[in-house]
Amino acid sequence: MNGEHICIEITNVSKIFKKTTLLDNISLQIEEGKTYGFVGYNGSGKSLLFKAICGLTKIQEGQIIVNNEQIGKDTDFINNAGVIVETPNFIPSLSGIENLRLLAEIQHTISDKEINEALVKVGLESHKDKKVKHYSLGMKQRLRITQAIMENPKILILDEPFNGLDKDGIEIIHRLLLKEKSLGKTILLTSHHENDIDTLCDVVFEMNNGKIEANTKGASK
Secondary structure (H helix, E strand, O other): OOOOOEEEEEEEEEEEEOOEEEEEEEEEEEEOOOEEEEEOOOOOOHHHHHHHHHOOOOOOEEEEEEOOEEEOOOEOOOOOEEEEOOOOOOOOOOEHHHHHHHHHHHHOOOOHHHHHHHHHHHOOHHHOOOEHHHOOHHHHHHHHHHHHHOOOOOEEEEEOOOOOOOHHHHHHHHHHHHHHHHOOOEEEEEOOOHHHHHHHOOEEEEEEOOEEEEEOOOOOO
16 A cells, blocks of 8 residues: 555455345455545445445444444544534524534534634525524535535545535535645545545445445546
8 A cells, every 4th residue: 555544454254134144255455645535336235335434334344444443342433524424413403503503512622713604615504593394405404514614624424415505506516625635634434426436536436235345446546
């Protein structure tokens, strides 16, 4: 790996449910400061792999180490990461910023200043006081991205972050993720759109039937 720092190491990981192998002996090394794309059809294992990395689903074989902590042993859940893999339970009767304040109370590491800065980055600042029940699908997606970035995590794990976004929204989030990468963040993402992958990713893994079938892009741009 040319001396690069490995921040996520996945070794011989398998997940089996009711005798069906959902993740099949996956081994990967994720280098700090790069963006990794995972592509494949629905059900290929992309989302499940992301959940395993985050500690949101248990694996039967292998190990996942994130920043020298083994998931499920040293820590139950990934630390210092912004995650979109399951839809957060935003409270519809509260505004966008009120929902973010509630989420921020879990870690107690940021204030309204950081929340507002994140809202500006995703282009949602003018709608922050609107109740979430009045948000469009795209606005809810921007709110999900806001909660992922607002605590300035070192790692972003984003499952289909562009779902529901219009053309302008996609461009805003492309710029945001390129900026996050320039700041040394490590990003893992999935997308069904080739342009997202081509624009953002240094390395692309193709998944099929719970396996990594190919690395479809070079180790660096």
